[in-house]
Amino acid sequence: MAPGWGADVTFSIHGLAVARGIAIGRAVLVASSRVDVAHYFIRPEQVEGEIDRVRRGRDAVVEEIQRLQQTILQLGPKDTPNELRALLDVHLMLLQDEEMVGGVKHWIVDRHYNAEWALTTQLEVVARQFDEMEDAYLRERKADMEQITEKVLRAMQGQATSPVLPAAAARRVGADGLQQEGTETPLVLIAHEISPSDMLQFKQGLFAGFVTDVGGKTSHTAIVARSMDIPAVVGARTASQLVRQDDWVIIDGDAGVVIVDPSPIILAEYQYKQRELELERSRLERLLGTPAVTLDGEKVELLANIEMPEDAPAAMKAGAVGVGLFRSEFLFMGRQGHLPDEEEQYQAYRRAVEGMAGSPVTIRTVDIGADKPMDSSVVEGKHLNPALGLRAIRWSLADPSMFLTQLRAILRAAAHGPVKMLIPMLAHLGEIRQTRALLEQARAELQREGQTFGPVALGAMIEIPAAALMLKTFLRHFDYLSLGTNDLIQYTLAIDRADESVAHLYDPLHPAVLRLVADTIAECRAQGKEVSICGEMAGDVAMTRLLLGLGLRSFSMHPAQILAVKQEVLRADTSKLAPWAQGVLAADEPAPLLAS
Numbered sequence: 001m002a003p004g005w006g007a008d009v010t011f012s013i014h015g016l017a018v019a020r021g022i023a024i025g026r027a028v029l030v031a032s033s034r035v036d037v038a039h040y041f042i043r044p045e046q047v048e049g050e051i052d053r054v055r056r057g058r059d060a061v062v063e064e065i066q067r068l069q070q071t072i073l074q075l076g077p078k079d080t081p082n083e084l085r086a087l088l089d090v091h092l093m094l095l096q097d098e099e100m101v102g103g104v105k106h107w108i109v110d111r112h113y114n115a116e117w118a119l120t121t122q123l124e125v126v127a128r129q130f131d132e133m134e135d136a137y138l139r140e141r142k143a144d145m146e147q148i149t150e151k152v153l154r155a156m157q158g159q160a161t162s163p164v165l166p167a168a169a170a171r172r173v174g175a176d177g178l179q180q181e182g183t184e185t186p187l188v189l190i191a192h193e194i195s196p197s198d199m200l201q202f203k204q205g206l207f208a209g210f211v212t213d214v215g216g217k218t219s220h221t222a223i224v225a226r227s228m229d230i231p232a233v234v235g236a237r238t239a240s241q242l243v244r245q246d247d248w249v250i251i252d253g254d255a256g257v258v259i260v261d262p263s264p265i266i267l268a269e270y271q272y273k274q275r276e277l278e279l280e281r282s283r284l285e286r287l288l289g290t291p292a293v294t295l296d297g298e299k300v301e302l303l304a305n306i307e308m309p310e311d312a313p314a315a316m317k318a319g320a321v322g323v324g325l326f327r328s329e330f331l332f333m334g335r336q337g338h339l340p341d342e343e344e345q346y347q348a349y350r351r352a353v354e355g356m357a358g359s360p361v362t363i364r365t366v367d368i369g370a371d372k373p374m375d376s377s378v379v380e381g382k383h384l385n386p387a388l389g390l391r392a393i394r395w396s397l398a399d400p401s402m403f404l405t406q407l408r409a410i411l412r413a414a415a416h417g418p419v420k421m422l423i424p425m426l427a428h429l430g431e432i433r434q435t436r437a438l439l440e441q442a443r444a445e446l447q448r449e450g451q452t453f454g455p456v457a458l459g460a461m462i463e464i465p466a467a468a469l470m471l472k473t474f475l476r477h478f479d480y481l482s483l484g485t486n487d488l489i490q491y492t493l494a495i496d497r498a499d500e501s502v503a504h505l506y507d508p509l510h511p512a513v514l515r516l517v518a519d520t521i522a523e524c525r526a527q528g529k530e531v532s533i534c535g536e537m538a539g540d541v542a543m544t545r546l547l548l549g550l551g552l553r554s555f556s557m558h559p560a561q562i563l564a565v566k567q568e569v570l571r572a573d574t575s576k577l578a579p580w581a582q583g584v585l586a587a588d589e590p591a592p593l594l595a596s
């Protein structure tokens with residue numbers, strides 16, 4: 001094993017367990033910045049260009065300061081305060097700071113970080129040194145350093161290289177920063193927060209695990225981490241301040257613990273656990289070809305949740321019999337406001353449909369907003385309660401022509417295989433009527449234009465208690481329902497799903513939540529309509545028996561969970577589970593019943 005294990009003091013950080021497994025690797029810190037910064041690895045041949053971009057950004061800021069100094073000179077000392085002149089001198093000095101300049105170069109040359117990432121990483125390193133200074137005046141220079149770094153970042157905006165994500169190149173960069181052809185040092189990502197669009201960039205397999213300071217169990221960052229099937233801990237509060245670049249780190253995604261600079265004994269224990277998990281995984285793989293049928297012969301549908309069309313083949317390989325939730329909003333994120341047009345969307349949906357080779361694909365219309373901002377660089381209005389604001393269907397209906405574009409693209413993709421359309425966050429009859437009218441308009445337009453399109457079943461997500469309380473109305477307008485329990489829990493219990501400080505109150509087993517879930521399943525079954533769950537609850541093996549007992553026969557989850565849930569299904573007898581589930585439903589405190 002690498003030298004230096006346990007050289008520093010081992011310590012652990014506790015957060016929320018969100019994605020299973022154990023990762024062991026070197027820490028890559030992504031510093032948060034007030035300027036939205038892309039993080040990606042560059043190719044070796046891009047190194048010079050990236051250094052040049054930083055140089056040009058810095059030169060632009062130097063020139064700006066020098067121009068200001070000229071103006072001040074012309075105005076004369078009477079009209080300009082001494083402090084301003086001194087400050088500009090300090091800023092110029094900081095811009096030339098050896099440590100800053102050398103450090104940025106190091107991250108670009110040795111680690112292949114893109115220029116912006118290198119700059120913010122080095123800022124973090126230097127800022128920590130400022131924090132440790134005894135002299136109060138010098139300590140305060142940290143704010144100046146942050147200010148000029150932001151200026152340089154802004155000066156660099158508009159000249160960014162495109163993210164290339166050469167996973168292989170990233171892997172070739174060793175723990176000591178040297179090119180290490182052939183050796184694979186796993187990297188783990190530590191950040192204050194990772195936007196869902198950044199997560200997608202990281203989805204290329206660069207990292208063996210994630211840790212973030214903020215976030216709840218069903219925050220979208222956690223969801224994407226789970227979909228990547230790599231260990232992750234969120235809500236680790238100060239992790240990004242405590243862990244340093246390059247520290248060796250163990251992420252225990254089952255326990256929600258991060259161990260920094262582990263001693264050899266701790267390391268050996270976790271390596272053993274890692275091997276055990278691998279074994280369990282390969283044991284489960286034997287269930288791949290087994291149909292999901294309970295002991296008493298009830299067929300259960302196990303579907304996949306996906307974020308990008310490219311996830312479809314992996315979903316098939318994991319044993320999914322269809323896609324129960326394609327979160328189409330990921331196509332809209334991180335595009336600096338340039339939304340995908342109809343053709344681009346159509347091609348994306350078509351790829352997903354073709355990737356599923358005849359199995360149904362449920363495409364959810366855009367669910368942007370709350371903790372899934374479309375573009376974190378676009379300053380969106382600051383609202384006090386974004387989860388209660390203009391998100392999902394509200395956002396779509398606020399821009400009917402944009403919505404129409406998506407509806408048309410989905411209808412066209414439906415010509416290539418079975419497609420179901422799913423509408424998020426509905427609460428009002430008016431929203432249902434508008435949605436249906438726009439869908440009709442989309443069909444009529446395509447017909448008139450002679451475009452080929454296919455049939456789609458129309459479904460609604462039940463994610464707001466209001467919707468769960470007016471099921472009869474919903475069922476009059478929709479072919480099927482899908483329970484979005486992540487949001488249903490959030491809105492029923494008034495707990496922000498992304499806020500780690502109230503994560504302990506986010507309870508899928510709260511009797512009120514179970515009541516809404518049970519009623520939705522029962523009403524759909526009574527009316528002969530399909531119902532599924534596509535929230536995280538569906539992939540939680542601890543919930544499988546209860547949901548089967550409540551009558552659920554369709555579960556949509558991250559592909560990585562499918563076999564574990566199938567194992568539960570194969571062991572279940574719904575004739576026994578049904579009366580037991582009614583008991584759980586009636587209890588004031590269902591959790592202990594579930595454990596027994």
Ligand code: PEP
Pocket residue numbers: 223325327367463483484485486487488534535536
């Ligand atoms: C849900 O709310 O349960 C859901 C599946 O939608 P999302 O997690 O994307 O909000």
Ligand code: MG
Pocket residue numbers: 424463484486487
């Ligand atoms: Mg939702």
